[in-house]
Amino acid sequence: MRGKWMFTGLLLCLALMLLPAAAGRAALLPQPDAESLKEDALQVAEDMQTGNFAAVTEKFNAEMAAALDEDTLKSGWDSAVAILGDFLETISAESYEQGAYVVVDILEHYENNGMKLHIVYDGEGKIAGMQITYADVEEYEEETQSEDGAAAYTEEEVTVTADERVPLGGTLTLPVDVEKPPVVILVHGSGSSDRDENINGNKPFADIAHGLAARGIAVLRYDKRYYVYPDCPDVGSAEMVTLREESLDDVDAAIKLMQEDARVDGSHIFVLGHSLGGCLCPAIAAEHPQLTGIISMAGSLRPLWEISYDQNQEVIAAAEAGNLTEEQQAQLAEAAEQVEADTKILREDLDNQPDDGMLLGIPARYWKSIKEYCGMNFINEVKMPVLVLQGDADFQVYPEKDYALWQEALGGRDNVVFHLYEGLNHLMMPTQGKRDITEYAVKSHVDTQVIDDIAEFIMDVVK
Structure with missing residues (x-):
């Protein structure tokens, strides 16, 4: 789960940012x-x-030097590159003006992925900001052919329109030589995301779309509203968002679009939700009982603040095990105290909280919608077939709690299928053994067994 608001609450532990681009x-x-x-x-x-970090810190301006010393820079850099393998080459370097600053973006190619180094210079030529992110540097490999070498699928652009002011581009992936196939609609995790759910060159939704189409199943994926329209000035700013604006209204429009599309079987529509999308599957099923089935991939029936709380506890424990200065220990204690206080409020009645009040760094308006659409509120209403998928190396949604809760809620039903995959992470890709965002630094693909299991579930239901 990731997004405009960090669901790690007040601790920015999952960011690769060494320092934000300095203002001033x-x-x-x-x-x-x-x-x-x-x-x-x-x-x-x-x-x-x-490893010449002293030469780098000598170029910092006063604000940057006060915020980031040589040892911290080295530690951040070493952590960021550790999983990337050998450095291969510099791909590009681009400079541009940004107000009173000059920004330089450098794209570097490593053995396992790319890295973008974002450096901000002030008017005196001193470094005022620095940020590291992982980046895609190569064309993504796609499963484009069937065993005999023929094209396995075609892709066509569509538009998902819940509101005429915010139309969303989408891709309908269709299997070749299959008349009116069943169709799966993919629903994103939290935050802004493109139709592929691209993170550091990993594209789980593209993998799933191409893999299922190669197995005779159509797939619709589309850009998320706040990816295309980050401020949505005509329909309220992102600070005004609830789960309806973030996701559910557009899911409604996508279902209607597939019901009316003659290229697919509108009587056999499945919804596959990933992460937050998986959490919303019970609510989607309750609102659309005509669906053929739902698939939760790395989702949960718990309210999102409980997952955020668990993430924060893990971060706090890891930080306490490190070598912290007294100042850092004090900052950590203050953040941990705030997490406890905010989570206590979230666990209680939210009705008296002002909509614009901030809890875990997120407006209460959003948390109220999280409470309203929590999966446990709807799961007993869901009668259609359900597929629950999770990797046991997922550090964002917890198998021992979240996967187990699905089993507790649905384990007695004969139209529910569960799969827990050894060694797969939150993206349903092979784990790198990390428990932070560097887990996704290496480009990979959704495990083929996951795609096989999704296809088998769908075909068993529609046969």
Whole structure:
């Protein structure tokens, strides 16, 4: 789960950010030449690759130097690159002006993925900000052919429109030589996400769409509303969002679109939700009893604040086990105290909380919708077939709690199928053994057994 608001609450443990791009007062001196700063940034990248972090910190401005010392920079860099394998080459370096600053973005190719180094220079040519993110550097490999070498599927653009002011681009993936196949609608996790659910070049929704289409099943995936329209000025800002605006209204529109599309079997529509989308599957099923089945992939029946609380407890424990300064210990204790206080409020009656009040860094308005659409409120209403999938290496949604709760709620039914996969993470891809966002640094694919199991479930239901 990821998004505009970090669901790790007040602890920014899952971010790869070494320091946000610094704001501050405009520079009084003329900016150095952008081309020379690009050359300097390339040298910074080389210095960090070779371990010369002292040379890098010497270029920091006063604010940056106060926020990030040499040891912390080294620790952050080493953690970020540890999983990437050998450095191969620098792909590109681009510079551009951003207000009073010059920004340089460097894309580097490593053995297992790419990395983007984002460096911000102030008007005196000093480094005012630095950020590291993983990035895709190669064309994504797709399952485009059947065993005999022929095309396995075709893809066509569609538009999902819940509100005329915010139409969403989508892709309908259709199997070749299958007339009116059953169709699966993919529902995203939290936060802004494209139709592929792209994270660091990993594209689980593209994998699932192509894999199922190659097995005779159509798939609809679409860009999430706040990915395309991050502010949505005509329909309320992101701070006004609830689960209806974030996801459910667009799911309604996607279902209607597939019911009316002559290329698929509108009487056999499945919804597959990932992460938050999996959490919403019971509510979606209750609102749309005409669906043929639902599939929860790494979802939960618990309210989201409980998952956030568990994530925070794990982060706090890991931080306490490290070598913290007294100042850092104090900051951690303060953050942990705030997590406890906010979670206590969330567990109680939210009706008296103002909609714009912040809890775990998220407006109470959103948390109220989380409470309203919690899966446990609807699961007893769901009579259609259900498939529950999770990896045992998932560190964002907890198998011992969340997968077990699905089994407790639905284990006695003969139209429910469960699969817990050894060694798969939250993206249903092979784990790298990490329990933070570096888990997703290496490009991978949804495990083929997962796709086989989804296809088998669907075909068993529709036969």
